[in-house]
Amino acid sequence: MPHRVVIIGGGFGGLYCARRLKRVPVDVTLLDRRNFHLFQPLLYQVATGGLSPANIAVPLRAILKRQANVRVLLAEATDIDIAGRRVILSDGDAPYDTLVVATGARHHYFGHDAWEPLAPGLKTIEDATEIRSRIFFAFEAAERETDEALRRAWLTFVVVGGGPTGVELAGALGELAHHTLRDNFRSIDPAQTQILLVEGLDRALPTYPPKLSQAAERYLRRLGVTVKTGSMVQDIQSDRVTIRHGETSHCLPARTVFWAAGVQASRLGKRLADATGVSLDRAGRVLVEPDLSLRGHPEIFVIGDLASFVHQDGKPLPGVAPVAMQQGQYVAKLVHARLAGRTHPPFKYRDLGSMATIGRAAAVVDMGAIKFAGVLAWLTWLFVHLMKLVQFQNRLLVLVQWSWNYLTRNRAARLITGESPLPPRTAERTQHGDPDAES
Amino acid sequence: MPHRVVIIGGGFGGLYCARRLKRVPVDVTLLDRRNFHLFQPLLYQVATGGLSPANIAVPLRAILKRQANVRVLLAEATDIDIAGRRVILSDGDAPYDTLVVATGARHHYFGHDAWEPLAPGLKTIEDATEIRSRIFFAFEAAERETDEALRRAWLTFVVVGGGPTGVELAGALGELAHHTLRDNFRSIDPAQTQILLVEGLDRALPTYPPKLSQAAERYLRRLGVTVKTGSMVQDIQSDRVTIRHGETSHCLPARTVFWAAGVQASRLGKRLADATGVSLDRAGRVLVEPDLSLRGHPEIFVIGDLASFVHQDGKPLPGVAPVAMQQGQYVAKLVHARLAGRTHPPFKYRDLGSMATIGRAAAVVDMGAIKFAGVLAWLTWLFVHLMKLVQFQNRLLVLVQWSWNYLTRNRAARLITGESPLPPRTAERTQHGDPDAES
Numbered sequence: 001m002p003h004r005v006v007i008i009g010g011g012f013g014g015l016y017c018a019r020r021l022k023r024v025p026v027d028v029t030l031l032d033r034r035n036f037h038l039f040q041p042l043l044y045q046v047a048t049g050g051l052s053p054a055n056i057a058v059p060l061r062a063i064l065k066r067q068a069n070v071r072v073l074l075a076e077a078t079d080i081d082i083a084g085r086r087v088i089l090s091d092g093d094a095p096y097d098t099l100v101v102a103t104g105a106r107h108h109y110f111g112h113d114a115w116e117p118l119a120p121g122l123k124t125i126e127d128a129t130e131i132r133s134r135i136f137f138a139f140e141a142a143e144r145e146t147d148e149a150l151r152r153a154w155l156t157f158v159v160v161g162g163g164p165t166g167v168e169l170a171g172a173l174g175e176l177a178h179h180t181l182r183d184n185f186r187s188i189d190p191a192q193t194q195i196l197l198v199e200g201l202d203r204a205l206p207t208y209p210p211k212l213s214q215a216a217e218r219y220l221r222r223l224g225v226t227v228k229t230g231s232m233v234q235d236i237q238s239d240r241v242t243i244r245h246g247e248t249s250h251c252l253p254a255r256t257v258f259w260a261a262g263v264q265a266s267r268l269g270k271r272l273a274d275a276t277g278v279s280l281d282r283a284g285r286v287l288v289e290p291d292l293s294l295r296g297h298p299e300i301f302v303i304g305d306l307a308s309f310v311h312q313d314g315k316p317l318p319g320v321a322p323v324a325m326q327q328g329q330y331v332a333k334l335v336h337a338r339l340a341g342r343t344h345p346p347f348k349y350r351d352l353g354s355m356a357t358i359g360r361a362a363a364v365v366d367m368g369a370i371k372f373a374g375v376l377a378w379l380t381w382l383f384v385h386l387m388k389l390v391q392f393q394n395r396l397l398v399l400v401q402w403s404w405n406y407l408t409r410n411r412a413a414r415l416i417t418g419e420s421p422l423p424p425r426t427a428e429r430t431q432h433g434d435p436d437a438e439s
Numbered sequence: 440m441p442h443r444v445v446i447i448g449g450g451f452g453g454l455y456c457a458r459r460l461k462r463v464p465v466d467v468t469l470l471d472r473r474n475f476h477l478f479q480p481l482l483y484q485v486a487t488g489g490l491s492p493a494n495i496a497v498p499l500r501a502i503l504k505r506q507a508n509v510r511v512l513l514a515e516a517t518d519i520d521i522a523g524r525r526v527i528l529s530d531g532d533a534p535y536d537t538l539v540v541a542t543g544a545r546h547h548y549f550g551h552d553a554w555e556p557l558a559p560g561l562k563t564i565e566d567a568t569e570i571r572s573r574i575f576f577a578f579e580a581a582e583r584e585t586d587e588a589l590r591r592a593w594l595t596f597v598v599v600g601g602g603p604t605g606v607e608l609a610g611a612l613g614e615l616a617h618h619t620l621r622d623n624f625r626s627i628d629p630a631q632t633q634i635l636l637v638e639g640l641d642r643a644l645p646t647y648p649p650k651l652s653q654a655a656e657r658y659l660r661r662l663g664v665t666v667k668t669g670s671m672v673q674d675i676q677s678d679r680v681t682i683r684h685g686e687t688s689h690c691l692p693a694r695t696v697f698w699a700a701g702v703q704a705s706r707l708g709k710r711l712a713d714a715t716g717v718s719l720d721r722a723g724r725v726l727v728e729p730d731l732s733l734r735g736h737p738e739i740f741v742i743g744d745l746a747s748f749v750h751q752d753g754k755p756l757p758g759v760a761p762v763a764m765q766q767g768q769y770v771a772k773l774v775h776a777r778l779a780g781r782t783h784p785p786f787k788y789r790d791l792g793s794m795a796t797i798g799r800a801a802a803v804v805d806m807g808a809i810k811f812a813g814v815l816a817w818l819t820w821l822f823v824h825l826m827k828l829v830q831f832q833n834r835l836l837v838l839v840q841w842s843w844n845y846l847t848r849n850r851a852a853r854l855i856t857g858e859s860p861l862p863p864r865t866a867e868r869t870q871h872g873d874p875d876a877e878s
Contacts, residue, residue, distance in 0.1 A: 033859060033861055034855065035575060035576075035579060035853070035854070035855045036853075036854055036855075049493075052491035052492065052493045052494070052852075053491065053852075053854060053856065054488075054491045054851055054852035054853075054854055055491070057854055058851065059575075059623075059851075059853045059854075061620075061623040061624070062623065062849065062851070062853070065622045065623045066622065071625045073579075073582070073583060074576070074579035074580075074582075074583070074855075074861070075583065075861070076859075076861050090861060090862050091583075091861075091862045092583070125854065125856050126856060126857065129856075136474060136498075137474075137513070140474060140512075140513035141513075143512070143513075144512060144513070144514065144530075144531070181500075183504045183505065184498075184500040184501065184504045185500070186510045391851065393839075393840070393843045393847075393849070393851050394851065396839055396843075397836060397839060397840070400832075400835055400836060400839060401832070401836070404832045404835075408832075410501065410832070412493055412497065412498075412501070412830065412832050412833065413491075413492075413493035414474070414475075414493075414498045414501070415474070415475055415492060415493055415496055415498070415564065416473065416474045416475075416513075417492065417564050417565060417568075418565065420472060420515075422472055422513070422514070422515050422529060422530075423529050423530045
C-alpha cells in the first residue's frame with residue numbers, strides 16, 4: 001500500500017501541498033468541510049459587490065480532477081487520534097501515515113464574543129455575502145429613513161482594524177459611496193457617507209514601511225475614509241460604537257460595523273497542543289519545528305495560518321497566502337525526499353513582498369528593497385492577483401468585471417440576499433395566516 | 440403634484456411598466472422587498488452551477504438610476520387600503536393615484552405543504568443556491584457512502600413537473616452527471632446517476648405541440664433522464680419518493696427531489712379579491728378586465744403572474760415573462776393615454792412564441808406557424824435570452840461563461856454554500872465548548 005498523506009484543509013497551504021504531491025508515489029486524501037478552494041485575498045471584493053462568490057471559489061474537485069493520486073472528501077475533521085494515526089471525522093475517520101494540518105484561522109474578538117453578530121468579520125463566502133447584504137441594506141434603510149440623525153447612523157460605517165483587510169474594505173466602501181452609488185438614490189446623497197477605519201497602533205498598515213502607510217492613508221482620505229489611529233473599540237451596540245482614543249472615549253451612532261482586527265488559529269491547533277504538549281503562541285498558533293513538523297511527531301505537519309514559524313530574523317511569519325503556499329509546497333517536497341531516503345533542508349520563507357489596494361488605481365507594494373505606491377502599484381496588484389487565481393475562466397471573468405468596474409465605476413453584484421433584513425410584519429397583519437411575504 | 444403611480448414588484452411586469460413610464464409626467468414609486476430584478480428564466484442555470492446569481496440579478500436602482508421620475512424603495516407591501524388609496528408597508532405606507540400590482544407567483548404543493556422543505560422549488564436566488572447546494576452535496580455524500588443502496592439513493596434525483604422549468608432543470612442535471620462531473624470522483628461514477636422527470640399528463644412540455652414534446656423527451660433521454668409521464672407524486676420523504684402511475688404506486692429511494700409542478704398567485708391577490716369582490720381563478724390569480732384593471736377600480740391594475748387574463752381564444756394567458764413585460768408596458772401606455780385624456784384599446788397579447796432548452800445544443804422553439812427543435816432552436820434560445828438580459832455587463836459575463844461551459848463542459852459555480860449539510864459533531868466531541876468547526 002502506498003504511503004498515505006492526509007491533508008486537512010483546502011486553502012492555500014493544503015491545496016499547494018496536494019498539487020506538489022502530483023508526481024510523488026503517495027495516496028493523498030484532501031479533507032475540507034467546503035467543496036471549494038477560496039481565494040481569500042479577493043473576498044473583500046465579493047463583500048462590496050465587485051465580484052461574485054464563484055469567481056474566487058473553485059471546486060476542489062475541479063482543480064484536482066486530473067491528479068489521480070488525490071481523493072477529495074467533503075468532511076469535517078473534529079479531532080486527531082495521534083497514537084492511532086487517524087483523523088476523526090464527524091462521520092468516520094481517515095487513517096494517515098503523514099498528516100498535514102492546514103485549517104487556518106478565524107476571527108478573534110479578544111474576549112468580546114458578543115460583538116460577533118454586530119460586527120462580522122470576513123473569512124468565508126457567507127461572511128462576504130452577509131457583509132454585502134448589510135452594506136447595501138444600510139443605504140436602502142437610509143433612503144427610507146426620514147429622521148436625520150437615524151439616517152446619519154445608517155450612513156456611518158466603521159471598520160475595526162487597519163491591516164490590509166480593513167484598509168481594502170474601507171477603500172472599497174469609499175469607492176461605493178462616492179462613485180458607484182452616485183445617482184442611485186432620491187432622498188440621500190451617498191457621498192455623505194461617513195467611513196471610519198479604527199486602528200489601535202499609530203498608523204494604517206502597521207506592518208508596512210511608514211512611507212507606504214502614509215500613502216495608504218492619503219488614498220483612503222481621498223475616498224472619504226477617516227483613519228482613526230491610536231484608537232480602540234470599547235463597545236459595539238446595534239446602533240452605536242464607542243471608540244477610545246487615549247484617555248477619552250466617544251460614542252458614534254453607526255448601524256454597520258465590520259471586524260478586521262484579529263484572528264485566532266482554528267480549533268485543531270489546541271487539540272494538537274493538548275495531545276502532544278507542543279506550545280501555542282498568543283493567537284493559538286502551533287509552534288512548529290524548522291521543518292514545519294510537530295516536535296516529537298515528524299509525521300505531523302502544521303502549515304499556513306495555523307502554524308507559528310519563527311523566521312530567520314526572529315519574528316513569526318505573517319498569516320498570508322504566500323507563506324501558506326510555500327509551506328504547502330515545502331512539506332510535499334519533504335515527504336518526497338523522505339520516501340526517497342534523502343534529507344531535506346529546513347523551511348525557508350522567500351519573501352516576495354506584500355501589497356494592498358485602496359480603491360481605484362491606488363495601491364502600495366512593499367518588495368523589501370523596492371517600495372512603491374500609486375497607479376503602478378495598483379497595476380502590479382491587479383496582475384499578481386489575476387495570475388494567482390486558479391482556473392483560466394475565473395481570470396477571464398474577473399478581468400471582464402474589473403475592466404467594467406473601472407470604466408463605469410459600477411459594481412454589478414450588489415445583491416441583498418439571505419434572510420430578509422426588512423422589519424417583520426406586525427401581528428395584526430400576519431394573523432391572516434399566510435406565511436408568505438409580498439412585493 | 441404629479442400623478443402618483445405605485446408599482447408593487449420589480450419583476451418583468453413591474454420593471455417594464457416603470458421603464459415605459461419614463462416620458463410620462465408621473466411620479467413613480469417602485470416597491471420591492473428585494474433590491475434587484477431577477478431574470479427568472481435563467482434561474483435553473485444558477486441552480487445547476489452554470490451561472491452566478493449576480494449574472495441574472497441586477498440592482499433595480501442601477502437599472503433605473505437615470506430615470507428621474509422613478510423612486511425605488513426596498514419595502515414589503517403587506518396590504519392595500521383601497522378606499523384610502525395607499526399601499527400598507529410593513530413599516531409605513533405609500534399613497535397612490537394609480538396602483539400596479541405585480542407581485543407574481545410562488546410554489547404550490549397542492550395541499551402538501553410538508554413537502555416544501557423536502558422538494559424545494561425554483562423561484563428565488565435563495566431557492567437556486569439551496570438547490571445548487573443539494574445537488575452538489577448529493578454527489579459528495581455518494582462519494583463517501585460505502586453502502587451500495589444508500590449510495591444509489593444519493594445518486595437519484597427526481598424532478599416533479601414536466602413543464603419548461605422541470606425539463607430545463609432535468610436536462611441540466613443530465614449534463615452535470617454525464618459530462619461536467621466526469622473524472623471528479625474516485626469512488627462513484629457520476630454517469631450512474633438516475634434522473635427522473637415526473638409529469639402528470641401524457642408528455643413533457645404539455646403546453647407545446649406534441650412534436651416538440653417528442654423532441655424534448657428524446658433530448659432528455661440522450662442526457663440520461665427518464666421521463667415518467669402520466670405519473671403523480673404520492674408521497675415525499677427525506678430518503679424516498681412514492682410515484683403513482685395509473686393504479687400502481689412504487690417507492691423509489693431518492694435523497695434529492697425538486698418541485699417544478701405548480702405555482703400559486705401571491706398573497707396580495709387574495710387581499711384584492713376580499714376587498715373588492717373580484718374573482719380569483721383556481722391558482723389564486725386575479726381575474727382582470729380587458730384593460731388589466733380591477734372591476735370597479737380603474738385605478739388598480741394587476742399584471743404578470745398574479746393576473747388571470749382571458750385571451751382572445753378563451754384561454755387564460757400563461758405565466759411567462761413576455762406576458763408580464765407586455766402587460767407592464769400596456770399599463771404604462773394606458774396611464775399615459777388617460778392623463779392625456781385619450782382612450783386606449785384593450786390589452787392584446789402578441790404571442791412571439793415560447794422555447795425551452797434541454798442541455799447542450801438542444802432546444803425546442805414554438806413560434807406558432809414555425810416550430811423547430813435542435814441546434815438552431817438552441818442558438819435561437821441563447822440569442823434571445825442573452826439579448827433580454829438587462830445590462831451589457833451581464834450579457835458579456837453570461838456569454839463568456841456559456842462559451843466556456845460549452846467548450847469545456849465545465850460549470851464553475853458549483854458551490855455548496857449556506858448552512859453546512861455535513862452531519863453535526865457528536866455530543867462527546869462538541870462538549871469541549873468551542874462552537875467553531877474545522878477543516
